[in-house]
Amino acid sequence: MSESGHSQPGLYGQGRRRRRRRDRDQGPPGQNLSGPSRDREYVPRERRDGSEEPAGPLLQKTPIILAKPPGERAKPSQSASLGGAPSLEKPIMLMKSRDEGGKPGTPPEMVPSAPGSGVAKLEREGQRPTQPVYQIQNRGMGSAAASGTVDPVIGQTKLLPPEKMKHSIKLVDDQMNWCDTAMEYLRDQTDMLVVGVIGLQGTGKSTVMSLLSANTPEEDQRAYVFRAQTQEIKERGGNQSSGIDFYITQERVIFLDTQPILSPSILDHLINNDRKLPPEYNLPHTYVEMQSLQIAAFLFTVCHVVIVVQDWFTDINLYRFLQTAEMLKPSTPSASHDSSGSSGADEGTEYYPHIVFLQNKARWQEFCPRNLKKMHMAVDKLMAHSHLKYKGTLSMLDCNIFPGLGRDYLETEVNLFLLPMLENEGEDALTRAGSGSSSTPLFSLLPGYRGHPSFSSLASKLRSQVLAMSRSQLSHTILTEKNWFHYAARIWDSVKKSSALSEYSRLLS
Incomplete structure (x- = not known):
């Protein structure tokens, strides 16, 4: 009995280390645990880098992780690279050059993204194919805009009078x-x-x-x-x-x-x-x-x-x-x-x-x-x-x-x-x-x-x-x-x- 009693903790610790290794590779293994070990191992689950737990089936059981301060949260790219799952936070795109987005006039859905990036799809959704307002107003005017023939109210070129013939x-x-x-x-x-x-x-x-x-x-x-x-x-x-x-x-x-x-x-x-x-x-x-x-x-x-x-x-x-x-x-x-x-x-x-x-x-x-x-x-x-x-x-x-x-x-x-x-x-x-x-x-x-x-x-x-x-x-x-x-x-x-x-x-x- 004594030998068997001393052997149980060793087996239990050995299994716990295996499950921790599997958690880092595959995500939360709460479904594979049984008995009191599941509550002791998964309830206080936090990543070593201080990031929040990705959303999953157990999100409703642990709502406290959503109340963490924003400063302790990791960036979307780090979270995606560490956890392997895409982040729910939408990235903010201020401007994207045409060289990165492909040829002019290419829709954002058709722009190829770098392989292995977990936020490529979200970047395409957040991108707006717009141009500065002054470029839209002056487009196609040429020298007419510079010569002062642009209506200051609507920003469009005025209709030029037809050319007058001097002789037949x-x-x-x-x-x-x-x-x-x-x-x-x-x-x-x-x-x-x-x-x-x-x-x-x-x-x-x-x-x-x-x-x-x-x-x-x-x-x-x-x-x-x-x-x-x-x-x-x-x-x-x-x-x-x-x-x-x-x-x-x-x-x-x-x-x-x-x-x-x-x-x-x-x-x-x-x-x-x-x-x-x-x-x-x-x-x-x-x-x-x-x-x-x-x-x-x-x-x-x-x-x-x-x-x-x-x-x-x-x-x-x-x-x-x-x-x-x-x-x-x-x-x-x-x-x-x-x-x-x-x-x-x-x-x-x-x-x-x-x-x-x-x-x-x-x-x-x-x-x-x-x-x-x-x-x-x-x-x-x-x-x-x-x-x-x-x-x-x-x-x-x-x-x-x-x-x-x-x-x-x-x-x-x-x-x-x-x-x-x-x-x-x-x-x-x-x-x-x-x-x-x-x-x-x-x-x-x-x-x-x-x-x-x-x-x-x-x-x-x-x-x-x-x-x-x-x-x-x-x-x-x-x-x-x-x-x-x-x-x-x-x-x-x-x-x-x-x-x-x-x-x-x-x-x-």
Whole structure:
């Protein structure tokens, strides 16, 4: 009995040392102990380094360990390395560089962590992929932020005004080739108006387009955005414009000035300079007429408003030319998709612009209400079979030019507008009215009789009415300025390669 009694404490101490070694390697072994030894060994359990016991199943039995002062607790990294279990205390991350976090833009969950670190996952959860506020506000501003164009209230860049054009540029050159120089002035916005002009030689197309776009009658004509004919060109019967000129205002109105249709100066230039004609044209006059038809058909497809300028009333061949260009224009989708079944097939599938007949250099007799009524009736009968929108969008009666006339005076009011001759201020009023030949007026203090309002007031009223016209949809999709440019380039290419125009050219020759 004595030997067995002395052997028991030794065995018990030996087992206790084994359990302590196992505690350091595997954690609290409270489940493997039995009897009173479990209470004596585990209740006062503390680590030798003074750290708290990691959370475990026995956390509820020993809540006193949570009341230890923070100074006696070890750091999370030490606790994880000593105990082998992750700490519950969340680390605090102030800033983490991009070199440590991987490539810029990498999410924090995708950043690789060092192997063997027990707090790598908690570090990824605590990391915030943010940047300083000043970097976010100044991002993408570049030199705009340094130049003082940043709104101090919201910290964003102010919208810069569109670039202002100083003069017109080529959209189609004199060789009838498309030019891409206008692309840099266009923007990605849809609120635009496209205005084109056609007319015979010397009718004042470039002057009218300059007054509608950017200039005033008081300015020098040499500073107009569309160059007018010089005195030398007028004397030799030449033409100033060639091809199609492009100009866009800051109000996003696109103006297209064109070379004269059926121009004798262009025909004379082809004959006298022995210019080679394209192989599909045999005669020079056929080539000149086909050029004019191509330009007119192009404008009828890509413009909201087309202004037909003439300087005397009226040329029957001009209306035949307009109807021919309407017939040969390329087919385009309708601007409105809600066309009723009662409308014609052509009206439901084709786009047609507004057309305005501008009587330039009009005499005072043409402003007589009786003559004005006859002019409207003549234009209405000549355009009766046309699908072009030649009535209902422009009215001289709304301009307070004829205050004594009501709206019902003109039974068929077409888009007809009259502009008088552009005159100097010091010119004789009586001579302008055709009532005398003296160089001095009878009453110098009284304004001379004109028979019509001044040119400046009429030009201003014309501009306001043209710019107020409806901006219908040109194609089956809503076009931005840049999309319109590409759409116009495709239309011009299709016009030059049109089989209908080729067949018409063959019939002419």
